[in-house]
Amino acid sequence: MIVHGFAGIGWSEALPPGSNEIGLELNTDACRTRVNAGHATIQCDVTQYPTWPFKGRTTGKIDSPPCPPFSKSGNGKGAHDFPLIQQTVEDLSRGRDTRGLHGAACQDPRSILTAEPMRWHYDLQPQWICMEQVPSVLPLWEQYAGILTRWGYDTATGVLDAADYGLGQHRKRAVLIASRTQPVALPAPTHGGPGQPAHRTMADVIGWGYTRRPAPTVTGGGTATGGAEPFGNGTRQAMKRVVGTPLWRDRGVPHLRPTLQEAARLQGFRPGLRFHGRTGSQYLAIGNAVAVPFADAVIRAAADVGERELAAAA
Numbered sequence: 613m614i615v616h617g618f619a620g621i622g623w624s625e626a627l628p629p630g631s632n633e634i635g636l637e638l639n640t641d642a643c644r645t646r647v648n649a650g651h652a653t654i655q656c657d658v659t660q661y662p663t664w665p666f667k668g669r670t671t672g673k674i675d676s677p678p679c680p681p682f683s684k685s686g687n688g689k690g691a692h693d694f695p696l697i698q699q700t701v702e703d704l705s706r707g708r709d710t711r712g713l714h715g716a717a718c719q720d721p722r723s724i725l726t727a728e729p730m731r732w733h734y735d736l737q738p739q740w741i742c743m744e745q746v747p748s749v750l751p752l753w754e755q756y757a758g759i760l761t762r763w764g765y766d767t768a769t770g771v772l773d774a775a776d777y778g779l780g781q782h783r784k785r786a787v788l789i790a791s792r793t794q795p796v797a798l799p800a801p802t803h804g805g806p807g808q809p810a811h812r813t814m815a816d817v818i819g820w821g822y823t824r825r826p827a828p829t830v831t832g833g834g835t836a837t838g839g840a841e842p843f844g845n846g847t848r849q850a851m852k853r854v855v856g857t858p859l860w861r862d863r864g865v866p867h868l869r870p871t872l873q874e875a876a877r878l879q880g881f882r883p884g885l886r887f888h889g890r891t892g893s894q895y896l897a898i899g900n901a902v903a904v905p906f907a908d909a910v911i912r913a914a915a916d917v918g919e920r921e922l923a924a925a926a
Contacts, residue, residue, distance in 0.1 A: 614672040615736065617658045617729060622901030623674050623742070624651040625881060626908040633672075636661055641889030642897055649885060659711065659728055663735035672915060673738040675729040676902055679746045681720040691748070693723035698755055700727040704734055705759045726752060733760070740915040741790040744902055747771045750786035757788055765790040768798045768913070774906035775826040776801035778809075780817035780878055782826050783903055789914045799909040818874040824859050830870065830878060872898070880904035 616623060619635025620642055627633055634652040637643050646653040654661070681690030690697075696714040703710040704727060711731070715724035729743060733756075741760070743753060750771055757767040767790040774783040777799070789796045804811040814821030814830065821827050870878065875898045876885060882904075887894040 613666065613669045614674060615666050615670050615732065615738070617673070617675045617732060618677050618725070619646060619651075619653065620676065620901050621645055621649065621651070621881075621885075621887075621897065622879065622904055623676065623907045623911070625649070625885070626902075626904045626911055639897075641887075641893045644888035645886070645897060648888070659725065663732055666736055670736040670738045672740050672742070673729070673732055673736060674742045674911075675732075676744045677726045677728060678722050679749075679900075681723040682726075682748045683746045689718070689720035690723045690726075693718040693720060694752070697723055697727050697752060700724060701730045701752065701755055701759070704730040707734060730756065730759070737763070737792070739791065739793050740796075741765070741788065742907075742910050742914050743788040744785050744907075744910070747784050747786050753786050753788040757790065760790045763792075765792050766795045768796050770798050772798065772906070772910075774903045775811050776804055777909045778803050778812060778905045779880055779903050780812040780814050780826055781828065781830050783829050783906070785902075785906070787910055789910060791914055794915075796914060799913040802909070814878065817877050818870060822859055827878075830875075875899070880906070 614627070614631060614633040616633055616635040619637040624633060624635055624646065634654060635646055636654050636656055636658045637646060638655065638657050640655065643653050643655045681688075681693065696718055700710050700714045709731070711724055711727065714727075715721060718724050726745065726749060729741075733741065743756070745753070750769065753769045757769050760767050767788065769786070769788050771784055771786050774785065775781060787798070789798065801808065803809050811826050813823050813825060814827035815823045821830075872887065872891070872894050875895060876887070877883075879898055879901055880903050881898070881901075887897050889897070
């Protein structure tokens with residue numbers, strides 16, 4: 613079984629059909645999206661949910677904790693909270709739960725969620741682990757890797773750009789991959805290198821936008837003011853400056869905002885996948901998701917999911 617914390621939808625869409633995965637997710641719209649897409653889901657606060665139902669059954673663990681405290685478009689309080697998170701991770705790795713104590717001292721209460729996966733790792737000891745967050749969280753992933761190495765895992769950490777794996781936008785993320793059963797390494801790029809297909813542009817994917825290189829991140833999930841739109845203000849202004857140049861393919865819409873369907877395609881989602889909730893909630897779900905081709909590359913680097921999980925589900 614694959615246990616998926618802070619589930620959203622992106623990682624699940626990257627898993628092979630029939631994978632024995634269950635997602636833990638709090639947001640009602642995200643849960644409706646997952647269930648209607650065929651993904652097993654428990655609606656819950658993952659920090660309050662017990663680990664014991666999954667003991668002895670968990671082969672894989674996936675986590676993408678919320679990023680606003682650490683992202684450029686967030687409030688930046690995660691940097692202040694880092695020492696508290698790191699101490700909590702170390703405590704959890706030794707069976708001591710200090711989430712409440714240190715979480716209460718954080719400037720942003722969401723910061724402590726980035727320590728939550730260690731509670732599950734300690735209790736479940738999965739065969740393989742995949743984690744993802746914004747680049748500034750890399751030092752924390754390196755701390756996780758040190759602990760997992762101490763437990764006998766082989767680990768790899770780094771910052772990867774989803775454009776190197778076939779996405780039509782630059783989207784850099786810090787990742788951690790770990791396995792107790794095989795050596796692991798960060799996935800090799802599939803696009804943009806010698807002898808590889810060229811990077812896909814935004815225009816390749818949706819028919820308009822940048823035409824000679826992947827677009828900047830256009831589905832980041834929000835702006836500095838918290839608005840739920842796929843273009844951050846800085847990206848929109850940069851794109852306006854190049855309208856009319858050879859780099860730009862204009863579709864004649866002055867607001868330069870992709871439709872929901874276009875935003876989903878830019879994240880690599882399959883056609884026809886239905887997102888639930890109000891329009892803003894749908895844009896936010898798409899923007900916050902782990903891009904599907906990127907998730908696929910990371911999962912394949914951690915485990916032979918296609919054979920192992922399908923066999924377990926049979």
